[in-house]
Amino acid sequence: MEKDVTIYDIAKLLQLSPATVSRALNDHPAINSNTKVIIASKAKEMGYRSNMFASNLRRQRTSTIGVIVPRLDSAFMSTVLAGMEKVANEANYNLIISQSLESFKKEVANTKTMFDSRVDGLLVSLASDTENLDHFNTFFRKGIPMILFDRVIEQKNCTNIVIDNVKAGYEATAHLIDQGCRRIMHITGSIKRNVYADRLKGYRLALMDHGLEGADELVKITNLTREDGVQAAADIQQMNSPPDGLFVASDFCAVSCMGALMQAGVSIPDDMAVVGFNDDPVAQVIQPSLTTIHYPGQEMGEIAAQSLINHLNGLLRINTTNTILLNYELIVRKSSQRHL
Amino acid sequence: MEKDVTIYDIAKLLQLSPATVSRALNDHPAINSNTKVIIASKAKEMGYRSNMFASNLRRQRTSTIGVIVPRLDSAFMSTVLAGMEKVANEANYNLIISQSLESFKKEVANTKTMFDSRVDGLLVSLASDTENLDHFNTFFRKGIPMILFDRVIEQKNCTNIVIDNVKAGYEATAHLIDQGCRRIMHITGSIKRNVYADRLKGYRLALMDHGLEGADELVKITNLTREDGVQAAADIQQMNSPPDGLFVASDFCAVSCMGALMQAGVSIPDDMAVVGFNDDPVAQVIQPSLTTIHYPGQEMGEIAAQSLINHLNGLLRINTTNTILLNYELIVRKSSQRHL
DNA sequence: TTTATTAAAGCAATCGGTTGCATAACAATT
DNA sequence: AATTGTTATGCAACCGATTGCTTTAATAAA
Known part of the structure; x- marks a missing residue:
């Protein structure tokens, strides 16, 4: 059982303060670029990994996005999730995924879990019998952004991503x-x-x-x-x-x-x-x-995740954009093609 | 934007110490049962929710289980995950789910993410071209338990859940x-x-x-x-x-x-x-x-999650149990039924 | 030489819950 | 009355990273 390396370990070894180490690892401008290199290489050498919990606790954010979908077992949803995962990873966000199994009740339960997990934002596709968004009020009140995709309910200050x-x-x-x-x-x-x-x-x-x-x-x-x-x-x-x-x-x-x-x-x-x-x-x-x-599932996932992350980074106001429409395509195969 | 309620808020209101509030909410035996009731009801009234990050930081555990599967888009996998989710929820564990899309490379990447997320345990079904479990060594070294299901590689101190x-x-x-x-x-x-x-x-x-x-x-x-x-x-x-x-x-x-x-x-x-x-x-x-x-997908998911959680709670030694075999069933339909 | 300016780094508080140890209040025992 | 035990609670350190403010050192300007 190895013990985790902390910034204190690095600081002690390099005769620096933890504050400097922390800033260096976050690429803070006030740190000498040479020092940054030294710290980065030492951190790597020691196998340092930031403790997300300490960081989240202090920063009051989680770098986590909650995803609620009706079911996971469709090829469509799988590609949507792949798209979200790709974008989220690149932006250093984590995904917590849960399925409502088309039940409003379970959707509410999932919502609670997401809230307790303190996700920074929410990507949701609604269960078939969900009639309103009241169960998301805890999120709205705290200003946690939410984007609905595919199965949506229109509501102000909530972007929808759908096809026509x-x-x-x-x-x-x-x-x-x-x-x-x-x-x-x-x-x-x-x-x-x-x-x-x-x-x-x-x-x-x-x-x-x-x-x-x-x-x-x-x-x-x-x-x-x-x-x-x-x-x-x-x-x-x-x-x-x-x-x-x-x-x-x-x-x-x-x-x-x-x-x-x-x-x-x-x-x-x-x-x-x-x-x-x-x-x-x-x-x-x-x-x-x-x-x-x-x-396009992958695209829908990517756009949903990207929009949310942009909003979280202050690059985009979700409430101003309201609906994003994606293209679809009619694919004609044999079940409908008559030889007229 | 509401602010979160903390145990300090509750403590102040009830003229108690945060320690007592914390213990009461965790049902610690040293706390008067009457006090517990008072604290619990006040907490509920104020809409208190425990800050997982503070708790995780202090406890050095996350109550999170990582799940890596080849793909999400099969009915089978969806039921497996539903089973895991059910058990995990009941035991107050969270699930982080990711898909390797049958690529070893992506599986390795997912593994890293899971490690950074400091999951308490891992449930894995391997990608089609994974040949060994070396990428999980960081977990083994830290004594983080892992259970393989369905697509497995046999290895000591690692339970497998499969059919024959x-x-x-x-x-x-x-x-x-x-x-x-x-x-x-x-x-x-x-x-x-x-x-x-x-x-x-x-x-x-x-x-x-x-x-x-x-x-x-x-x-x-x-x-x-x-x-x-x-x-x-x-x-x-x-x-x-x-x-x-x-x-x-x-x-x-x-x-x-x-x-x-x-x-x-x-x-x-x-x-x-x-x-x-x-x-x-x-x-x-x-x-x-x-x-x-x-x-049985649901069952496989439930058993995998339950075994892992039992192990985490010290109720079961994963390394002693090595393989759990589930039953399958041949379902005869028309594609093979000849009228002899 | 003195003062102002800037760059780089450190101090110490903070986030919120947990927990070993100490303490207080009261009952039971000798 | 003194001692021991029990029950319930509090104190304060701790988990590890972040950050406002201060300090130090070095350089430039006066």
Whole structure:
């Protein structure tokens, strides 16, 4: 069990005061650059590592960013986190990551933990049933900045990083119309969440713009699970006039629904053209491959983390910037491509 | 911007010393239970939260556990982490999570960050090209405990939590043999990793036990990506005597290979029976559904975290327990079930 | 030579909770 | 009454880095 090297050890060895050592290691201008070199090399030689706790205690900050996401198990979220980690590391920030598992209750619990950990800032993507941001009030009161990404609620003094889900929903739907669909069903998640509410809005706009009429039975609000996909397929079979196009707000659910439909003898894309959302890896391995909306996770993570860090360093006022929109892309694959 | 409440504030208000307040909040036996109640309620009323940094600094521990995993984006890993989080929360430990993205280099970097964060213990699942545990030496020297799970390297004084991959590989292969397969191909990942080396071993044992001969061309070492699956399918098409069974060490790769084979006209399971590994959600949505090996992620996470915490609390010597084996289960679905 | 200026380094308090040891108050025992 | 024991609390040092203010030394200016 080795003991940790402290600045006092270095100071004693070099016949200097701890204050000088501390300043030197932090590149303080009042320290002779020659002294800095000597101290730095001695520190390295002795295997010195700053004690974050002493430093944090004194500085009243933690160099830690809290991240709360609904789930970790999506390829999308994984790339978002990779992006955040990259930026955070470069800026010498640490990440504390936790998942709400789509539960508001757990999100609140995570929020408490983050508060106790005294994170300097917060990056959050909301659980599906979160309706307001009151549980973050402790943070707001202390002036701890927060950035919401992907699943957001608009609120002043809180930057949002999102894609234009209305437009993406519109485009997905318009693409189906282009392929000749006239009766398009939309399967989506809780419309408490902007992502789903907006995609639905886009879907409706597209129908309207193309002179198609919507119908209540053509919009299904679900949890977007595998079972929901199967159930939707069963429901479709029961309909008097079944749809000829399907826009699902999540790839995984789209795939399970597609599978169930095909087993029931529905031909895809000819009887039913399908578009998903997110560009999950499954979209490529499935037969037929799934048309979907792709959007940049890594970039979203990087921008979120960078904006927060810039704000913490006083380089950017978060409350002035309010929404950052990223680009998405419709990726056309076989599930929707009819040979007209 | 509110200011934080400290034990000094509480002490002053109650005309007590900070020491008493501290002891009361930590349920120290020397404090009158009545006093404890008064202090606790006052603390709550004032919204007191312990300053972890002061506490950590003094106690020389952090109540933080570092977790390094290859990737976050698998359903399996997500449940592992959920299990760890649950146990850690209950024991008042925090989790710092990072992903190596299967790169040894990044794993080393993560290790350094963890060390700087002074985690009390480490839970690690190794990157695919990690060959030894030398980068953890700084931890060993300081007596910081580490538990490896799933992707491990055996080493004394380091508990491993795994399933019996040899047996699982054996069982998967034997199942294919049961279904009438006589020429079984195995697609796997880097055999530097125990999980893949062991599954391969099990595969070979099963062949041997059933009097089947293996062949070099029947074993493919890949990265288990989507592309590798497609490539494998292409290779199979080129073979003089193609296999009639396929055991792939990862569901995702199995699915992409299966898809490519089916497109080439191969009938599954009749021409080719397929077994995957991991029970990824994709196994259920694919057509035909994929036979696979399921193993308990949540449990693995809980046990790993609990063992580590027990060790930290002196309730368990990690170095005496060396390997914990969890159960797995072969889940037979349509991709391998022949109607004999 | 004296004074002002600047550069470099040190002193000592501080952050907030923890803990070994001392102390006070009171009860029990001899 | 004196001694021992018990219970509850306080004192003060400590963890290690940071930082406002002071001091020292060296150099420049008067």
